[in-house]
Amino acid sequence: GGGEKARKLHTSRGKLLPRERIDKLIDPGSPFLEFSQFAGYQLYGNEEVPAGGIITGIGRVSGVECLIVANDATVKGGTYYPITVKKHLRAQEIAMQNHLPCLYLVDSGGANLPRQAEVFPDRDHFGRIFYNQAVMSSQGIPQIAVVMGSCTAGGAYVPAMADESIIVGKQGTIFLGGPPLVKAATGEQVSAEDLGGADLHCRKSGVTDHYALDDNHALHLARKVVRSLNLQKKVDVTIEPSEEPLFPADEIYGIVGDQLKRNFDVKEVIARIVDGSRFDEFKALYGDTLVTGFARIFGYPVGIIGNNGVLFSESAKK
Structure with missing residues (x-):
């Protein structure tokens, strides 16, 4: 303020x-x-x-x-x-x-x-x-x-x-x-x-x-x-019981750090965010400078896109 x-x-x-x-x-x-x-x-x-x-x-x-x-x-x-x-x-x-x-x-x-x-x-x-x-x-x-x-x-x-x-x-x-x-x-x-x-x-x-x-x-x-609005949230996806990640979320600060030019593995970040640290990766061997896949957060299904280096044409296609 x-x-x-x-x-x-x-x-x-x-x-x-x-x-x-x-x-x-x-x-x-x-x-x-x-x-x-x-x-x-x-x-x-x-x-x-x-x-x-x-x-x-x-x-x-x-x-x-x-x-x-x-x-x-x-x-x-x-x-x-x-x-x-x-x-x-x-x-x-x-x-x-x-x-x-x-x-x-x-x-x-x-x-x-x-x-x-x-x-x-x-x-x-x-x-x-x-x-x-x-x-x-x-x-x-x-x-x-x-x-x-x-x-x-x-x-x-x-x-x-x-x-x-x-x-x-x-x-x-x-x-x-x-x-x-x-x-x-x-x-x-x-x-x-x-x-x-x-x-x-x-x-x-x-x-x-x-x-x-x-x-x-x-x-x-x-x-x-x-x-008094009498509103009810409608959910069109399957929701599963929420799980804590297998790794502590506060470790992300050490993984990412404060040096913008220092590389880090985005998969390590994902493992500390998603339910049970489970991540179903999509096209894992193709365009590997962009990580894509599916997971759940608080039981909700989500799609994840994470930079893992410089983007090339293969990464963009993912």
Whole structure:
């Protein structure tokens, strides 16, 4: 996330940090498969955008595997850089391909204004986020928004287009233009809460469906919403009981090492990942600089492709 000053300011407002929100959202003790952790690294010169200012990944919520997108308001107020948009869209693509319900933990000031020319205009820019929401909703893939802070400008469409939305009272706001813009345009002075707070959207506009008292309550409501979806995972493959590899997985650190130019045998890595260290190799004697084959991980059948040197035409054919 952002620096210490930004984190302290965030928590002083009674907010949980974005990773804390995810920890409380997913089932206790269950893993969170995070995507694109190095997005934004050294991408914008002196501007630091850790993880692209957004956290995405797959976690289990009320027993259901869900795609989670969490804005990080400690990084430039959660505003969208070009890489933020790209990361958000990639997460939605994964959700669409795997039919995963989407949970958006919204705390964003919208587009990063100095870079808005790189964020808005193209087919795969900011507007694609809302297009994807509409498409997934029409396909029966639930879209759930939890407004936990600012939800300004383009970001305001996320809860508006969600199938079900939650907002935190005295904290979450939804509007296209905030109080300063209203004053500049009309001369009227209005508070953020009166303009787009939880009371307005739960009682009058109807944009949001559930009123939360704080972050913890909002995440509790989100878990209840997922539980009520009545979804059951369909598996089209045979699943066998999971087995531990015959060799400890932590030995991989010694096999691979930190010297990028040092060769290692990828089969030794595979033996420490797959169930029972069993690997059915395909074309073992042909194009041996690429290892291909089949195995099981946690009981699920998988295909494995592993580099074992320089790729030649024979390897590519495998």
